[in-house]
Amino acid sequence: MARVKLTTPNPRAEVRTVSSPDTTIEQVEFHNGRVVLKWCDGHESLFHPLWLRDNCMCSQCGNRAVGQKLTYLMDLPEKPTPNALTLTSNGALHIRWAQGDHETTFAASWLREHCYSEAERLRRRHQPILWNHSLQDRLPQTTYEATFHDDRGHHELLSFIRDYGFALVHDVPTSQEGFARMAGRIGYIRETNYGKFSDLKVSPGPARTLSDTNHRIPLHTDECYRHANPGMLAFQCVSASEDGAGATLLADGFSVAEHVRNSDPEAFELLCRVSVASRRFEHDNMDLRSQSPVISVDNEGRVQGVRYNERSAAPLDIDEALVEPTYAALRCWLKACSDPGFRIGVVLQPGDFVVFDNQRVLHGRDTFGGGRHLYYCQLDLDEPHSRVRVLDRRLGLPADNVTIHRGT
Known part of the structure; x- marks a missing residue:
C-alpha cells in the first residue's frame, strides 16, 4: 500500500462546525412553573426556576465555570419562585426572586447556549464524522x-x-x-x-x-x-x-x-x-x-x-x-x-x-x-x-x- 501524499489542491477532509442561533429574546413569561423564553428565530426555551437560581453568577453566588461557586444547592430554597421577570435594555433576562431578596441577570446568549430543550441539546452535541x-x-x-x-x-x-x-x-x-x-x-x-x-x-x-x-x-x-x-x-x-x-x-x-x-x-x-x-x-x-x-x-x-x-x-x-x-x-x-x-x-x-x-x-x-x-x-x-x-x-x-x- 503506497504512502498517501499531500497533493495540490489537497483533498481535505471536511471540518464540521456548528451554526449559531439567534440570541435575541422576544418575550418572557412565567407559565406552569417554568420561565418561558420566546426567541426571535421562533425557538422556545423552558427553564426550571431552581435551575436558574442554581446558575446565578452574581458576585454573591460566584461562577462555577471558573471554579468559584460561592452558593451551593443546599443553601437555596427547594422551590424558588421568580417574583418579577424583565428584559433589560441590552436584552438580558433579569429575575427578582420571591425568597431571600435576591436578583439574577443572565445574558441572552448564555441562556441560549445552555437551553436544555431537545433541539438545542442536539445542536450542541458533537456529531462525529463516521467513516469507512x-x-x-x-x-x-x-x-x-x-x-x-x-x-x-x-x-x-x-x-x-x-x-x-x-x-x-x-x-x-x-x-x-x-x-x-x-x-x-x-x-x-x-x-x-x-x-x-x-x-x-x-x-x-x-x-x-x-x-x-x-x-x-x-x-x-x-x-x-x-x-x-x-x-x-x-x-x-x-x-x-x-x-x-x-x-x-x-x-x-x-x-x-x-x-x-x-x-x-x-x-x-x-x-x-x-x-x-x-x-x-x-x-x-x-x-x-x-x-x-x-x-x-x-x-x-x-x-x-x-x-x-x-x-x-x-x-x-x-x-x-x-x-x-x-x-x-x-x-x-x-x-x-x-x-x-x-x-x-x-x-x-x-x-x-x-x-x-x-x-x-x-x-x-x-x-x-x-x-x-x-x-x-x-x-x-x-x-x-x-x-x-x-x-x-x-x-x-x-x-x-x-x-x-x-x-x-
Whole structure:
C-alpha cells in the first residue's frame, strides 16, 4: 500500500462546525412553573426556576465555570419562585426572586447556549464524522509546518482529531525532540509504567510485545487492562520497513459499532452491557486488570467509546447464562472489525506522524519484512478537546460550546 501524499489542491477532509442561533429574546413569561423564553428565530426555551437560581453568577453566588461557586444547592430554597421577570435594555433576562431578596441577570446568549430543550441539546452535541474505507483518498492530513504556523493550522489539526478521531501529519523532524514537540502540540504526554516514550524497533532477538515484531496485528484498542485506558496514541516513523510494507491500519470504531447495532441488535446490547475482562501480567513487574463493556453508550444510546483487544482479553468472568451469547457477540464484533470495507491503510514513511483517539479508532498493522523503527507515546483525551474549544473562541468560530463524546 503506497504512502498517501499531500497533493495540490489537497483533498481535505471536511471540518464540521456548528451554526449559531439567534440570541435575541422576544418575550418572557412565567407559565406552569417554568420561565418561558420566546426567541426571535421562533425557538422556545423552558427553564426550571431552581435551575436558574442554581446558575446565578452574581458576585454573591460566584461562577462555577471558573471554579468559584460561592452558593451551593443546599443553601437555596427547594422551590424558588421568580417574583418579577424583565428584559433589560441590552436584552438580558433579569429575575427578582420571591425568597431571600435576591436578583439574577443572565445574558441572552448564555441562556441560549445552555437551553436544555431537545433541539438545542442536539445542536450542541458533537456529531462525529463516521467513516469507512471510502475515506482512503481524502484523509485528514496536514504538515508539521502548517500545524505550527498559526492558530488556524493548529485548529485544523485538532478539528480533524475531534471529528474523525485521527489525523496524519507529514514532515515531522525524526528526532525524539521533534516527536515530543509534535505530540505536545496536541496535548500532554501521559507517563505510565512503560515511561513517557517508547521506541518500537524490530530487531533480532526476543520481543517484549507484538509491536516489536514484524507480524500482522489485528485491529484493536490499546491497553484495555487499565481502568483509565489511554485517551490518544501517537506514532511517528523514524525508519520504514525495507520492503515498503507494514501499513498502519485504522478503522472507525463508531462506524463498526453502528454496523453491529443495525445488523445484530442483540449482540450490540450485550457488548454495551456485559463487562469483558482484560489483563496484562509480567511476573514481579506488573499485574494490570480491568473489566469494561466493548461499547460504551450514553443514557440516550449514543456510542461514546469502544475498547477491545483480543490479545489482552482475560477469561470471561460473567454469569454462566451469558457466556455463549457473549462469545457470539464478540464474534460479531470481530467479524465487523476484520471487514476491509471499514478500514484504511497508510504505509508510514520517515517523518510521518499519526495520532488517534484510542477510545474511538481501532488500529492494527500489516506484516512486513526487515526492520522498522517508530516512536510511540500516549496522550490524555481532555487537552486536545479543550484546546480546540479555546481556538474556536479565539478564531471566532461557533463550535466552542460543543460537548464531545466522553469515551469509555
